[in-house]
Each structure stands twice: as structure tokens, then as C-alpha cells.
Amino acid sequence: MAIYRQIHTTVWKDDWIGELSIKEKLFWMYLTTNDRTTQCGVYVFSWRYAPFETGLSNEDIKKIITKFQDDGKIKFNESNNEIMITNWLKYNSARSPKVAAVIDKELKGIKTPEFESEVIMRSKDFEYPIKTEKSKFDTVSIPYRYPMDTISQPASSSEPATEPEPSAATAQETAVPATNPVRLYQEMFGMINPVIVQDINHWVNDLGAELVCEAMKRANFDQKGYRYAAGIMKNWAAKNINTIDQVKADDVSFENKGRKKSKGRVESLPEHIKQPPKEVPLTPEKEAEIDRKLQEYLSKE
Structure with a gap:
């Protein structure tokens, strides 16, 4: 169980978030911050606690979950009550070996084969140092109903596979x-x-x-x-x-x-810098003093 989840203060400027209703915004925050969230982004959703913790009715929650699925933000398995936040691994780096070890541990508890396979593939795609090589259900290539915005993975089979056409993004x-x-x-x-x-x-x-x-x-x-x-x-x-x-x-x-x-600054220098100072003529008294000092110097020599 995580102690906290990091949410950036500018999340409200996200275009998708901005178009959500108040209830949908609340539920999205709940999905990404409740105490059942995991490092891999897959966890068992509680129909018992969600209405109590959010104040939303079960009917509202079902509608919102359906919308989020249609938007490609989450995947939900009703038989296992497991929910997967589609881009969790993309936005939450797991490059640290300690974090990757947590994902390896969590993979053992995932009940939905498709979710486990997707976590493994995405971790490999983002070069997270997890040790789990393949799903225990041997589900390597799974067709998905909802769009995904990660780079396509190479097929593990020796036969050439046709990759889906990438989106513009x-x-x-x-x-x-x-x-x-x-x-x-x-x-x-x-x-x-x-x-x-x-x-x-x-x-x-x-x-x-x-x-x-x-x-x-x-x-x-x-x-x-x-x-x-x-x-x-x-x-x-x-x-x-x-x-x-x-x-x-x-x-x-x-x-x-x-x-x-x-260059412009050099050309615009003050006149007293660009032109040498004018010579000031010596007075008779000054000339006499200079001659006296010169004679004293020569006599010493």
C-alpha cells in the first residue's frame, strides 16, 4: 500500500481533464490516489468503499467507468473487479531497480491475463528493469478493444506480424x-x-x-x-x-x-574617449620648477 501519490498542480490544465464534469474529475482523482493503487497501475476496485469514499452512487460510478474506458484511459475487468489505468506506467517512471522490484512482486497478484501481459510489455517498452519475462498465462499478443498510445511492440513469434497503424501523436x-x-x-x-x-x-x-x-x-x-x-x-x-x-x-x-x-556601442563612445585630451600650456613658474629639478638630477649623475 502506497503512502502517497504524486499529482502535479497543473493537472487541471490537461485538455481531457478540463472537459470532464465535476463528478468525473472527482472520480479520476480517486482512481489515481486511493489507497488500493499500485506501482504497476493495476489493482482491485472496491465497489463497497468507492461510493463511501467519493460520495458518488454506484450508478454514477458505472457510467463514469464506461466513459473512461471509451476514452481509453482505463480498462476494467468485471469478473475480477480489476481496474487498469492505461498510461500509468508511461507517466510514472519505474527506472529505479527498487521500483521495478515492486512491479515484479505486484505482477504475481494480477488476476486478469490481459492486464498482466500489458504491464510486462509496457515495462519492457519503457526499459524498466523488471525481471518478469512473460505472463504466467502465456498471453503474449492480446488484442485490445481500446486505443493505446504507446509505441508498438515487436511480435515475439518468428512469423511477421502486422502492427497497428500508429496515431499522429x-x-x-x-x-x-x-x-x-x-x-x-x-x-x-x-x-x-x-x-x-x-x-x-x-x-x-x-x-x-x-x-x-x-x-x-x-x-x-x-x-x-x-x-x-x-x-x-x-x-x-x-x-x-x-x-x-x-x-x-x-x-x-x-x-x-x-x-x-x-559595434554601435563602440561608435557611440563619448568624445573624451574617442579624442585625446588637449594640451595645456605650462606657466613660466612651472617651467622654472621643472628646469630646477632637471638640473638637480643632472648634478647628481
């Missing part, structure tokens, strides 16, 4: 695996949360995965965080920059402007 990730923004974020800034993933996806749709990765690399080089990278991307979007060549051209333009400003 994931097409760029599969096309350029070397520039996976979510994975790059984890490597440069650490653990990622659902709100950041949502924000990254928005930027990928606007600028492309390559520019999103470039912005994060620049932020990391300057020892800054993701907000700094987001500022870079916002600046590019304002200038309608959407290719790496345009980024390079903008860099050159910025450097040229810097040189012009520097």
Missing part, C-alpha cells in the same frame, strides 16, 4: 526513435509526470520531435530545467520556426544582431 516517435522527447526528458531532467508528458506532446504536435529535443538539449547545456526549454520552444513558435535549419538560421541572425549592437 506517436508517428513521429516511431519515425525518429533517436529523438524520443519523453525519454530524453527522463535522461536530462529526471522523473517525468503526466502533465509534462502532455505538454511535450503538445509541443511535438506544434514543432516536431526534433525541435522539442533540441530545446531540451539547449536547456540542459545551460544547466536549466524544462521551463527554460519550454521558453525556447515558445520563442520558436512565435517566429514560426518548425525545422532545425530555421533554428540554425535564427541563431545566425541573433549573433549578427549582437555584433551590430556591439
